[in-house]
Amino acid sequence: MTASIAQKRTDDTPISAPDSAIEVKNLSKTYKSAFGQPEKIALDNVSLSIPRGSFFALLGPNGAGKSTFINILAGLVMKTSGDAKIWGYDIEDQMRAARRAIGIVPQELNLDPFFTPRELLEVQAxxxxxxxxxxxxxxxxDAVGLADKAKSYARTLSGGMRRRLLVAKAMVHSPKILVLDEPTAGVDIELRMQLWDYVRELNRMGTTVLLTTHYLEEAEELCDKVAIINKGNLIACDETKTLLNKMDAKELIITVAEPLEKAPDSLRGFGYNVTLLPGNSLSFQYSPSKVEIAKILELVNEAKLTITDLTTKESDLEDLFLRLTREDNAQHA
Ligand SMILES: Nc1ncnc2c1ncn2[C@@H]1O[C@H](COP(=O)(O)OP(=O)(O)O)[C@@H](O)[C@H]1O
Ligand SMILES: [Mg+2]
Incomplete structure (x- = not known):
């Protein structure tokens, strides 16, 4: 009796702001074989910490295990092994408190067609x-752009509107952590911006945001930290900036006045690749740790080429993502 009271008290006692909004240790999920399908390891020993207050992206190709990860946190999928804590609360032992700390926008559009947006939010509240x-x-x-649809039945809403309604539904209890699983798939660009403005504002006010998205540019722009999973394995997790720096790959594009048929041999060198692009431009793909831009410019000068334009390109999340998943696939092939 005393034990169960103590248990209940722990469940309801608010933990003063933990460092990790979400903390996952050795989390694994194997879907059992069913309907002739073999069993499937969707998550394989994933350990991950999502700092309180961060705007965190979970990236991975289709089938990587992103939704499985999120659905375990949401209590929709049972983990096979490992531990997960939300705001310091164990998702099984302190389920009620864990659930209250989090608002989840699932990937699937599961809405009761006979509710209006206002009713739906009121029921959820x-x-x-x-x-x-x-x-x-x-x-x-208003924030999700559905004020004028407050009294329309959910079944009459477009796909984009339903998705925004799901975001609204996840927000009603003002959760400390907002999780969005591919929230902008099928949402047009203007409303996507509006949605991000709102989510960014929530993040500024202290809400921790975890999102999965296919739009890597979006993740790069919004998220301060990124984790990449592939085939159920965590293959990278770091500050967005740090990950991009680690790529050690940049591109310098130099346009010259002289008509060229190919990249001059005198420009070939160690630590970079040079190719001729249409428009009389030379692209140098180089590793900043091995080659300095000045060295390349010197060679161009020595080749007696007149520079008319010059741009540089940092590698972006898309490059990183492709590189890492390709390497991981090769390793696990
Ligand atoms: N309910 C399920 N039963 C069996 N296999 C599943 C189920 N849900 C997902 N999977 C499989 O688990 C893997 C990970 O899926 P998922 O978590 O949805 O990935 P993602 O969201 O990254 O696309 C995929 O191979 C998928 O087919
Ligand atoms: Mg998914």
Missing amino acids: GLYGVPQSMRRTDEIL
Whole structure:
């Protein structure tokens, strides 16, 4: 009896802001074989910590295990082994507190077609015990651009609107952590911007945001930290900037006045590749740790070429993502 009271107290005692909003240790998930399908290892010993207050991207190709990861946190999928904590609460032993700390926008569009957006948010607020005076139904509908659809049945909403309604639904209990699984798939660009403005503002106010997205540019622009998973394995996790620096790959494009048929041999050298692009431009792909830009410019001068334009390109998340998943696939082939 005492034990169960103690247990309950632990469950309800708020933990003062933990360093990790989400902490996952050795998390594995194997889907059992069913309907003639063999069993499937969707997550393989993933350990990951998502700092409180961060804007965190979980990236990976289709089938990598992103939704499995998120659905375990949401309590929709049972883990096979390992531990997961949300805001310091164990997702199994302290399920209620863990659930209250998190708002999840699932990838699947699962909405009751006979509810209006306003009703849906009110029901959800009721489920979480949000008192009338604390409800923010209109503010949230406005933020996701659905104020004028507040009284339309969900079944009459477009795909993009339904997705935004799911975001709204995840927000009603003002969770400390907002998780979005491919939230902008099928949402047009203007509304995507509007959605990100809102989520960014929430993040500024302290909400930790975890998102999966196919738009790597989006992740690069928004997220301060990135984890990449491939075939259920974590293959990278670091600050976005650090990961990109580690790539050690840049491109210098020099346009010259003289018509060229191929890249001059005198320009070939150690630590970079040179190719001729249309428009009389030379592309130097180089490793900043091995070659200095000045050295390349010197060679161009010595070749008696007149520079008319010059640009540099940093590697982006897309390059990193492709490189890492390719290497990992080769290793596990
Ligand atoms: N309910 C399920 N039953 C069996 N296999 C599943 C189930 N859900 C996902 N999978 C498999 O697990 C792997 C990871 O899927 P998922 O987590 O949805 O990846 P992602 O979200 O990164 O695309 C895939 O191979 C997928 O086919
Ligand atoms: Mg998914």
